[in-house]
Amino acid sequence: MRESIPSGQLSGNILVIGGGIAGLSAALEASEAGYDVFVIDRNPYLGGRVAQLYKYFPKLCPPYCGLEILFRRIRSNPKIKFLTMSEVVDVSGSAGNFDVTVKINPRYVDIAKCTACGECVEVCPVERPNEFNYGMDTTKAIYLPHDLAFPMKYVIDGSVCKKDECAKCVQTCKYDAIDLSMEPKTITIKAESIVVATGWKPYDATKLTNLGFGKYQNVITNVMMERLASFNGPTKGKIVRPSDGKEPSTVAFVQCAGSRDENHLPYCSAICCLASMKQATYLREQLPDSKAYIFYIDIRTPGRYEDFYTQVKEDENIVFIKGKVAKVEEGENGNLIVVAENTLTGEKTRTEVEMVVLATGMQPELSDINLPIKDLKLDSYGFATFDVPGIYAAGVARGPSDVASSVEESTAAALKGIQAAKR
Amino acid sequence: MVRIEPDIRFVKDLMKMGGGDLKKCFQCATCSVICPQSPDENPFPRKEMIWAQWGLKDKLLRDPDIYLCHQCNDCSINCPRGAKPGEVLNAIRNYTFYEYSTPKFIGKLFTSPAYFPILIAIPIILLYAFLQIPGVLLSPEGEHVVYGNFINHLAIEVAGMLVGAYVIVVALLSFYKYWKAVGMSSGPVFEVERGVEGKTTMVSGGFWYEFWNALKDILRHTKFSECAENRYRYLAHLGVFYGFILLGISTLGAVAYMYLFGVKELALPLYDPVKILGNIGFLLLFGGMSWIVYRRLSASGTAGKPSYQDWFFITDLYLVAITGILMEASRLAGATDIAYPLYLVHLVLVFMLLAYAPYSKFAHLMYRGLAYMWAKKTGRLVGAKEASE
Numbered sequence: 001m002r003e004s005i006p007s008g009q010l011s012g013n014i015l016v017i018g019g020g021i022a023g024l025s026a027a028l029e030a031s032e033a034g035y036d037v038f039v040i041d042r043n044p045y046l047g048g049r050v051a052q053l054y055k056y057f058p059k060l061c062p063p064y065c066g067l068e069i070l071f072r073r074i075r076s077n078p079k080i081k082f083l084t085m086s087e088v089v090d091v092s093g094s095a096g097n098f099d100v101t102v103k104i105n106p107r108y109v110d111i112a113k114c115t116a117c118g119e120c121v122e123v124c125p126v127e128r129p130n131e132f133n134y135g136m137d138t139t140k141a142i143y144l145p146h147d148l149a150f151p152m153k154y155v156i157d158g159s160v161c162k163k164d165e166c167a168k169c170v171q172t173c174k175y176d177a178i179d180l181s182m183e184p185k186t187i188t189i190k191a192e193s194i195v196v197a198t199g200w201k202p203y204d205a206t207k208l209t210n211l212g213f214g215k216y217q218n219v220i221t222n223v224m225m226e227r228l229a230s231f232n233g234p235t236k237g238k239i240v241r242p243s244d245g246k247e248p249s250t251v252a253f254v255q256c257a258g259s260r261d262e263n264h265l266p267y268c269s270a271i272c273c274l275a276s277m278k279q280a281t282y283l284r285e286q287l288p289d290s291k292a293y294i295f296y297i298d299i300r301t302p303g304r305y306e307d308f309y310t311q312v313k314e315d316e317n318i319v320f321i322k323g324k325v326a327k328v329e330e331g332e333n334g335n336l337i338v339v340a341e342n343t344l345t346g347e348k349t350r351t352e353v354e355m356v357v358l359a360t361g362m363q364p365e366l367s368d369i370n371l372p373i374k375d376l377k378l379d380s381y382g383f384a385t386f387d388v389p390g391i392y393a394a395g396v397a398r399g400p401s402d403v404a405s406s407v408e409e410s411t412a413a414a415l416k417g418i419q420a421a422k423r
Numbered sequence: 424m425v426r427i428e429p430d431i432r433f434v435k436d437l438m439k440m441g442g443g444d445l446k447k448c449f450q451c452a453t454c455s456v457i458c459p460q461s462p463d464e465n466p467f468p469r470k471e472m473i474w475a476q477w478g479l480k481d482k483l484l485r486d487p488d489i490y491l492c493h494q495c496n497d498c499s500i501n502c503p504r505g506a507k508p509g510e511v512l513n514a515i516r517n518y519t520f521y522e523y524s525t526p527k528f529i530g531k532l533f534t535s536p537a538y539f540p541i542l543i544a545i546p547i548i549l550l551y552a553f554l555q556i557p558g559v560l561l562s563p564e565g566e567h568v569v570y571g572n573f574i575n576h577l578a579i580e581v582a583g584m585l586v587g588a589y590v591i592v593v594a595l596l597s598f599y600k601y602w603k604a605v606g607m608s609s610g611p612v613f614e615v616e617r618g619v620e621g622k623t624t625m626v627s628g629g630f631w632y633e634f635w636n637a638l639k640d641i642l643r644h645t646k647f648s649e650c651a652e653n654r655y656r657y658l659a660h661l662g663v664f665y666g667f668i669l670l671g672i673s674t675l676g677a678v679a680y681m682y683l684f685g686v687k688e689l690a691l692p693l694y695d696p697v698k699i700l701g702n703i704g705f706l707l708l709f710g711g712m713s714w715i716v717y718r719r720l721s722a723s724g725t726a727g728k729p730s731y732q733d734w735f736f737i738t739d740l741y742l743v744a745i746t747g748i749l750m751e752a753s754r755l756a757g758a759t760d761i762a763y764p765l766y767l768v769h770l771v772l773v774f775m776l777l778a779y780a781p782y783s784k785f786a787h788l789m790y791r792g793l794a795y796m797w798a799k800k801t802g803r804l805v806g807a808k809e810a811s812e
Contacts (some may be wrong), residue, residue, distance in 0.1 A: 210457065210501065256451070261503030297451040326456035326501065341452035341466055348455060348463040 011190035012036035012081070013421040014414075015100050016197060017088055017371070020048020022395025022406040023197030024070045029414035030195075031079040035421060038189055039082040040102055044155040045145040046071070046082060048199055052132060054229040054237075054282065056403050057274060057305070064148050066403075071150045084151070089186070091194070091373045095390025095420050100189045106182035108156035109142070113177035116144060116152045120169035120178065128160045130234070133227045134202075136242070137234035142169050142178075147232040156180075193390045193420035195413045196376065198369065200362040200396040203258040203265055211257060211358055212328035217243040218336055219328060219356040221257075222275050229282040239286050241355040243334040247287050248354035252338045253280060254325040255296040259361035267381055269361030270400035273300045276359045277312045284315060291317045293351055295325045295340050321349065328356055362400045392416040429478035433518075437475055440534065441730025442514030448472040448506035454498035459649045460491060462803055467491065468498060468508040475511055484522050487605045489515045490787070490794030491803070495650030496727045509727050517732040520786050523604070525596040533782045536731050546774040550767065553582060568754040568762040569690055576681065579770075586778045594781040598789050605797050630796075637795035653726055655718055662711025663740070669704030670747075673697050690754060705748050712741045736784035743772045 012035075016027045019041030031037040039046070050056060050063045059065075074080050083104060090101035126141035141161040144154055156169075156178070163180045170178045202223045205213035212219045218241045220228070231237040241248045253276040258264035273296065280292035299320070301309040312318055323340035331337045336356050341348050367382020375388040384393035394413035395406035438445060450473055455466035467488040474483050483489070492512045499509040517534075524530025532538040554560045556578070563572035570576075602608070640646060644664070647657040676697035680686040691698040716737060718726040729737065746769040753762035780786060797803070 256503070260449075260451075262505050263501070263503065297449065324451035324453050324456075324503075326453040339456050341455040341469055343450055343452050343469060346465045346470060348461070348466050350463075 009188045009190065010038070010081075012038045013192050014038070014195060014417040015040070015098070015189055015191035015193075016195045018048065018197035018199055018365075018395070018397070019043070019046040019082060019084070020197060020199045020395065021050040021066070021070075021403055022199065022397070022410045023048070023195065024067075024074070025407045025410035026195045026197060026394050026414040026417065027080055027082075028070060028073050028077070029411050030417055031077050032073070033414075033418060035079065035418055037080045038191065039080065040086040040088065041082070041084050042087055043145065044084050044107060044153075045149040045151070046074075046084065047150060049223075050403060051146065051148070052223065052226060052230075054226045054233075055278065057271075057278070057308075058402075058404055060278065067150070068148075085155070088372060096192050098191045098194060098390065100191055100194070102187050102189055104185045104187065106158060106184055107153070108158065108161070108178060108180055108182050109154045110177045110179060111151060111153050113175045114153045115175055115177075116154060117174070118144070118154075119172050119174070120154060123168040123172045125166065125168070126160050126162060128157050133234045134221070134224045136224060136227060193392070193417040194373070195410075195417050196366075196371065196373070196384060196391065196393040196397050197395045197410065197413070198365040198371065198397045200364055200400070201368075203269075203360045203363045205257065205358050205360050207264060208258050208358065208360075210327050211254060211325065212330075212336065212356070213358055216328065216330055216334075216336055216356075217241075218248075218334050218354065219358065221358045221360045222253075222272065222279060223360070225279045225282070225357045229279070229286070239283055241334070246334075246354065247290075248283075249287065249289060250291050250293070250351075250353040251280075251283055251355045251357060252293045252295060252325070252336070252351060252353040253357045253359060254328075254338065255294065255299075255359045256324055257358035257360045259359075260297065265361045265363060265381070267361075267400065268300060270300070270302075271402050272359035272361060274305055274308065274402070276357065277301075277308060277318075279357060280312060280318045281315075284317060291319065293319045293321060293338075293353065295321050295323060295338065297322070297324050321351075323349070362396055364397060366397055387416065390420045392420075427477060427479065428481075430480040431478055433480040434475065434478040436534070437511065437514045437518060440514040440517045440732065441728075442475060442507075442511035444505055444507045445472060445475045445511045445514075446506075447504040448476060448502075448508070449504055451503060453501050453503060454508040457497045457501045458492075459495060459497060459651045460493060460646055468512050471512060471515065472506065472508055475515065483515050484519060485604045485606070487794035487797045488803075489519070490791040491646070491798060493647050493650060493656065494727055495653050495656060496725060497650070497652040499727060500652050500725050507727070510730070513727070513730055513733070516787060516790070517730055517784075519601070519790055520732065520782055520784070523597045523600040523790070524782050524786075525593045525600070530782050533732060533735070533779070539735075542735075542775065542779070543771075546771040546778070549774070550770055553578070563759070563763065566757050566759070567690070568757060568759050570750070570754070570762070570766055573763050573766060574770075580678070583777075586774065590777060590780055594786070594789055597781050597786070598793060601790055601793055605793070607793070607797055607800065633796040633799045636799045637792055640795055641792060653718070655714060656726075659711045659714040659718070662707040663715070664711075666704045666706070666708025666711060666744075669700050670708065671704075673701030673704060676700065693755075702751075705744060708740070709744045709748070712737065712744060716741065732784050739772055739775050739779075739783075743769065743776055746772060 014030050014035055014037045016023045016039045019039045023039055027037045027039045047067045053063045056063055085105040085107055086102050088100055089103045092099045120142045121140050124140035124142045127138040128141055129135040130137050130139045132146050142154055142156045167180060202221055205221050227233040228235055228239050229237060255272060255276060259269040276294055283290050283292050299309060321342050323343045325338045325340045327339040329337040331352050335352050335354055338351050338356060364382040366378055373391060376391055377385045379385045383399050384397050392413040394410040452469040455461050455469040461467050489512050494509045494513055496509040499507040521530040521534050532541055559575050559578040561572055561575060644657055644661050647660055650656050719729050746765055750762060750765050750769055
């Protein structure tokens with residue numbers, strides 16, 4: 001079933017919180033086993049953080065390889081229902097009998113009517129930072145979340161739209177799909193079990209005061225680098241530095257930017273080493289004369305990912321330097337000087353580069369969003385710890401992990417959810 | 424092939440002497456980069472951290488870099504592991520006080536709070552014995568407090584000189600041991616080419632040249648002023664340093680009054696230049712010490728947790744200053760029943776400060792001074808600016 005805005009009380013077997021790759025996987029596994037599943041997501045689209053990547057492990061394919069298959073399975077499966085722009089505001093009851101109150105925020109666009117023709121955008125006078133591209137460009141107040149958004153429907157950012165004062169889009173829309181008077185709605189969903197797949201967000205790099213993010217334009221984060229490299233990103237896939245649009249001939253990747261650091265995220269975020277190596281290959285493929293420096297404490301490439309490390313190391317223009325960057329200084333012409341001690345030689349190195357990519361870690365959304373499930377136990381970092389009857393966490397909500405392990409965990413969570421629903 | 428000989432006992436000692444978190448270090452080298460004082464080549468304190476973990480006692484105790492550290496604590500604040508390199512280097516310095524002390528069994532008494540009763544008993548016993556000598560203890564009369572009427576000034580001076588002579592002898596022996604250890608007589612010599620086209624080649628100019636350069640840095644507190652996170656240390660230490668020097672000068676002034684100008688009554692009036700100097704010295708010392716104690720105790724912990732050796736020295740110096748000023752106040756107030764006992768306490772504390780100087784944290788003056796000279800000799804502390812001068 002497609003998304004529609006329901007009213008009153010709904011019921012299903014399993015409710016999945018979070019429509020990223022973990023939540024979607026759990027929902028599909030359960031629904032394809034014959035259970036009724038609800039997926040709710042805060043964003044106006046499904047796909048979560050994976051949708052924002054350029055390529056993802058293990059096969060280094062574009063995210064829509066995997067996501068598109070999931071979306072097709074959703075489309076062809078009447079047992080799965082999803083709600084975007086929705087948040088859980090209350091959960092009561094226990095395993096086998098949960099009542100979940102969900103607040104649906106107004107999209108101001110009728111999903112059933114919008115054809116994504118895009119004419120509304122032409123007339124909209126208001127611009128807003130595009131959070132899908134981590135603020136590196138803007139969209140209009142009415143916008144398509146991204147090129148391959150699912151559902152492929154427009155949405156209005158209610159916090160900036162001038163509503164009735166303007167209403168130009170309403171007049172322009174041939175399908176009468178825009179309704180500026182939409183209000184938030186609250187519904188209740190009955191469920192027998194809950195899968196928590198709330199995922200992660202990149203650690204706030206402005207807190208890393210010694211690394212210059214927010215101070216120097218050409219210091220970006222790894223998630224921003226994914227957007228830069230993506231064909232539907234702010235630069236249409238061209239890797240250029242923010243200050244002057246120049247193609248960077250030298251880029252420093254700063255590992256453990258906030259991870260493994262008790263002043264920030266005390267744990268290893270598990271994916272950043274691979275992400276930086278992957279991004280070094282983006283750079284080297286697109287700009288063959290470029291050079292990448294990867295500054296690290298320890299390179300962590302568990303299991304078969306070691307092969308990728310070996311492969312990347314073969315490129316002599318990807319230089320690995322053992323030593324954490326603890327200082328980024330401003331150089332000339334927007335360049336940056338990264339300072340580290342090469343602990344293998346005992347020399348302090350000052351490397352001038354044209355762009356710096358901070359490998360910021362994964363912070364669990366659960367550490368922030370205060371999910372109203374009182375039985376859910378979090379560890380001191382905000383990851384879900386032990387399962388409680390009827391409530392199962394999957395993906396990065398449980399701990400930092402790559403896509404492949406998130407999907408495997410989701411399958412496990414789906415089975416747990418089914419067992420609880422069966423009782 | 425490098426043979427590593429770990430000294431486990433040494434690691435444990437360092438952990439007891441203030442480096443309790445040293446094993447948390449995972450060698451990321453944030454410390455070496457963030458340190459405002461560390462040179463580019465073989466920077467500290469990352470290498471010291473792994474030497475400490477491995478128990479490489481010989482390497483660490485011969486490494487003058489530990490004295491180029493002024494515990495600004497930028498490293499400890501930014502350390503991702505809470506390994507507190509600033510405190511570990513302080514612990515290594517504490518260990519050098521013991522390692523190079525002469526005789527070593529006295530140095531041992533400063534390594535653990537367990538020996539504290541002995542350290543306090545020594546001056547009390549000595550003072551008691553001293554006062555038994557006929558003619559030392561006098562019986563003061565009258566309403567005015569005159570310390571010279573309580574204990575014979577000459578006796579105090581003779582005793583002071585004996586203590587001073589002892590201190591100088593053992594300090595020189597310790598200084599020499601450290602001199603040998605860091606390789607002052609055999610190590611590399613810094614050469615710098617001066618002039619535009621390298622016309623003159625300047626080789627480090629021997630003991631006095633290095634001594635003078637090191638002294639300039641000490642007097643200016645050049646290295647201290649580079650601290651970033653704890654800038655207070657520069658000013659606080661400067662206050663303590665010059666406060667101490669002013670008090671020393673005023674002491675010499677008082678001695679000069681007695682023997683050069685024949686002043687018998689040493690209770691100098693407040694407007695006397697020597698007294699003014701002494702009181703300014705007190706204010707600087709007291710202000711600096713208070714600042715240090717306040718910051719060291721403050722809850723944020725950014726100034727670093729003091730080790731036992733730090734506390735021993737800080738407390739003693741602080742109490743010397745306090746008892747000193749209270750003596751002056753009780754003299755002015757004519758409170759004889761307070762003033763004289765206070766004088767005895769003050770003497771014990773001063774003894775602990777001076778006689779223990781070569782063993783306690785006070786010894787950092789000579790070891791750090793030597794490390795400065797070594798750094799001047801090898802060019803380690805010479806920045807680009809200095810080399811181009």
